[in-house]
Amino acid sequence: MNTEVLRTGSKPLPRQRSAVVYKLSRLATSFSMHALVVASLAILLLPIVWMVSTSFKPLADVFSYPPQFIPRNPTVEAYTTxxxxxxxxxxxxxxxxxxxxxxxxxxxxxxxxxxxxxxxxxxxxxxxxxxxxxxxxxxxxxxxxxxxxxxxxxxxxxxxxxxxxxxxxxxxxxxxxxxxxxxxxxxxxxxxxxxxxxxxxxxxxxxxxxxxxxxxxxxxxxxxxxxxxxxxxxxxxxxxxxxxxxxxxxxxxxxxxxxxxxxxxxxxxxxxxxxxxxxxxxxxxxxxxxxxxxxxxx
Amino acid sequence: MGFSPRQAPVFLAAIFAPSILLVGLFIVYPVVNSVGLAFTDASPLSSGRSFVGFENFVYLLEDGEFWEVLWNTVFIVGAATIIATAGGYGLATLLISGIRGAAIFRAAIFQVWVVPWIVIAILWGWLFSQDYGLVNYLLMQVGLIEAPVKWMFDQNASQWAIISGYAWRAIPFIMVICLAALQGIPSELVESAAIDGASFLQRQRYVILPLMQNIILVAALLQAVRFFQEMTMIFVLTQGGPVNATMVLSLYTYKTAFEDWDFGLASAIGTIWLILLMAFALFYVRVALRRNLA
CATH class of the missing domain: 1.10.3720.10 (MetI-like)
Structure with a gap:
């Protein structure tokens, strides 16, 4: 919406430089917005990912250090028991x-x-x-x-x-x-x-x-x-x-x-x-x- | 608008009968009866019961434990509500700002709202496990803590473990409500503010927040009411401990009634809870909502 506002604005824009700067700053804003969303999504979904991940591990791997997010030896044993x-x-x-x-x-x-x-x-x-x-x-x-x-x-x-x-x-x-x-x-x-x-x-x-x-x-x-x-x-x-x-x-x-x-x-x-x-x-x-x-x- | 009740008295009686029966027998009668029990020493373990006046209430108000429980409840419910509301509103603002894949993000976040409380209880036990828990591992990696925190054995840490679970579960609910409300704000309003040179934060502060205030307050209130009733996590993880740090009003009433079998005292706790709720609701409607409408 901001692009339209600027283009139709009555003042003629000093075109070359500010257009590039504007685009860059928009890109940066857009990038940081996306990064923020992805980060909060990761934090929110981490417990669910960890639950599912742990459920497919053999008991020996559950306590491995550092923790494995993707089970190295996936098994459905925990389910069948x-x-x-x-x-x-x-x-x-x-x-x-x-x-x-x-x-x-x-x-x-x-x-x-x-x-x-x-x-x-x-x-x-x-x-x-x-x-x-x-x-x-x-x-x-x-x-x-x-x-x-x-x-x-x-x-x-x-x-x-x-x-x-x-x-x-x-x-x-x-x-x-x-x-x-x-x-x-x-x-x-x-x-x-x-x-x-x-x-x-x-x-x-x-x-x-x-x-x-x-x-x-x-x-x-x-x-x-x-x-x-x-x-x-x-x-x-x-x-x-x-x-x-x-x-x-x-x-x-x-x-x-x-x-x-x-x-x-x-x-x-x-x-x-x-x-x-x-x-x-x-x-x-x-x-x-x-x-x-x-x-x-x- | 609407039909006159006189046209169809039998039909009306028939369609209201089931809910009047249910509400009358299992909401109105129990509340009235329990408030009455608060003035007795009733217990299912003894056959008789006698009237004791305000004894139960006096005992509670003079008992330090009751005030402790009350404060814990306000702290846990309050902190969780504030975090969930801020988080949910923040996410809604992000998702509506025109980012790509907003629908997918929304659907993904919504999955959190679907997780049953008993599962959150078990999952939090694992995440916050002292020796192998992911939370301790991540906090140590980031450098926020140096040694593993004994989450369930430290008074303050256990409260925050519970608060994080409550807030986590409620964020999607607040987010969905805020998203719907944000979509209802006419875009001309925000755009004209932008043309006038208002920055992102100024638009939030002076245009969007005033319009959202009431909806945010109502959503937060609904969530707080639900938190007041909820106790699965605490029941499973801490049983109110350590040293009553996570003992909230609902669990306290429940335990007094169905573990100590002291129905009189438990009814008194429930009655005070009911009075506090009504006072709070009145205040909320009168002050918070009215002021915003004016």
């Missing part, structure tokens, strides 16, 4: 709890968000503010009473207790995200449907929600990722090892038995990160196609 029944069980638990929470929080959130977006409810803003504020509520404070409730309801040591916990800590975000999306959908579509005699439920489930697929997807992913990360409920509401989700399971068993086998711990870390990484990579495409498809149809 991890395939125990217990880790598989943790993965399964996390997937089940994550999926159920995603469905429940997104479903309940979408219905409430639609109502908040479309109907002139008294105290609508207060409700939204409450949802936003509830994000900051101390989770351990909630857990104390939830624990007492779950003891009485017999929900300790079950998926249901975990799903409820993960649902309520994500529901506020789902409502906000989906309400913003519904606010942008033209209300005329629904009005036309009502004129044609469609019921409110039919309009919501067959017309509005299908249009909201990308937002529903984003909401579900958010819940799943939060659930995948969550440690406290998994530690507290579950007492048997086989019911624990990944974070709680790992911190209760793998880390307590851990004896400096860093390649194995890094292989475990890579495996725990991978589903989320894939989810985001795949999701970006679905999300974009969903948005554009909706725009074309609308």
């Amino acid at each position: 991890q395939f125990t029944g217990l880790l598989g069980r943790y993965f399964l638990n996390s997937v089940i709890v994550g999926l159920l929470s995603a469905v429940l929080a997104t479903g309940a959130g979408a219905l409430a968000a639609y109502g908040l977006s479309r109907y002139r409810l008294p105290g609508r803003n207060a409700i939204l503010m409450f949802f936003m504020a509830s994000l900051a509520f101390p989770i351990p404070l909630l857990m104390i009473s939830m624990y007492l409730m779950f003891v009485q309801l017999g929900l300790l040591n079950s998926y249901i207790g975990l799903v409820i916990g993960h649902t309520v800590i994500t529901l506020p975000v789902c409502v906000w995200l989906l309400k913003n999306f519904f606010d942008q959908l033209p209300v005329e579509v629904e009005e036309a449907a009502f004129v044609d005699g469609a019921s409110r439920a039919y309009t919501l489930f067959r017309i509005v929600l299908p249009m909201a697929r990308p937002a529903l997807g984003a909401s579900a992913i958010f819940v799943f990722v939060t659930s995948w990360n969550e440690l406290l409920f998994g530690l507290t509401f579950v007492s048997s090892t086989s019911m624990r989700p990944l974070p709680a399971g790992i911190s209760m068993s793998f880390l307590t038995e851990f004896e400096g086998a860093w390649s194995e711990m890094m292989a475990l870390s890579v495996m725990v990160s991978l589903p989320i990484f894939l989810l985001f990579t795949v999701f970006q495409r679905t999300f974009m196609s969903g948005v554009t498809a909706g725009a074309v149809k609308g």
Whole structure:
């Protein structure tokens, strides 16, 4: 943009020298900008590179000095030794709890968000503010009473207790995200449907929600990722090892038995990160196609 | 805009029922009930509970440990938020300045945001390992330290190890928000400032920052709230040690409740936390945001 500004400026430029100096200084700025970005990228990605690198080393090379960034004797040994029944069980638990929470929080959130977006409810803003504020509520404070409730309801040591916990800590975000999306959908579509005699439920489930697929997807992913990360409920509401989700399971068993086998711990870390990484990579495409498809149809 | 609720009371009741049930039973009731428990000596280990008034609160406020935990929390959350915000904003400014491959850089940096907390906890244990850790190796290579730092056994060092993990994980989030906001600034504004002879720093200070201030404040607040809740790293790496140096409010409440099984005292800690949060939020909305809008 600066080039244009200078060229169209009213003052005639002393052309030869200053143009060269200008170009050089621009080049220097551009170079230092690129260098800065590459440097910060290197620092930010170093932990991830180091994790992946360590996971492919035999244990003997893990402690080599100076450290090897590219494994000299690459091996997948650290991965294959991890395939125990217990880790598989943790993965399964996390997937089940994550999926159920995603469905429940997104479903309940979408219905409430639609109502908040479309109907002139008294105290609508207060409700939204409450949802936003509830994000900051101390989770351990909630857990104390939830624990007492779950003891009485017999929900300790079950998926249901975990799903409820993960649902309520994500529901506020789902409502906000989906309400913003519904606010942008033209209300005329629904009005036309009502004129044609469609019921409110039919309009919501067959017309509005299908249009909201990308937002529903984003909401579900958010819940799943939060659930995948969550440690406290998994530690507290579950007492048997086989019911624990990944974070709680790992911190209760793998880390307590851990004896400096860093390649194995890094292989475990890579495996725990991978589903989320894939989810985001795949999701970006679905999300974009969903948005554009909706725009074309609308 | 919007439909009148009178047109469809049954439909509205039906679509709000699930979330009212969930929020009422599992957010509103637990908060109210726990605040009530703060005035008792409740514990799942004993069957009865009796009302003790403000005893739990008095105990906490007179206990040096509680103030220590409070200060640690503010320090760790505050430092991590400031570093993440500055870093995220700086990166966003760099990426929007028209460098080549910005989209690739953005996608690469975003990968950090995807790393689960439990993985960061384990990874940080390895990076900050005393004898073979990469951080000690690099710091010694650069000459910043002479002997390996005992990261997890030194009070100050352990706090910075935790802060670095928090900040690292949050930088992409702040960056993405700032990028979106920076893209929304009309380019004419920045260009006309440039024509008038404003330098890069002057444009930042007088044109871009005032426009970005509110968004940066909101993003930082959201991040700080999340840091307050987060404790996976600390739970795995230090359990609050050494000598409570990394004991934060969330872990302290959790341990009091589910390791000491003192629900009354834990509820009191949680209640104070809740009050502090509300006071902070009020202050934030009133002072920080209003002043900027005016």
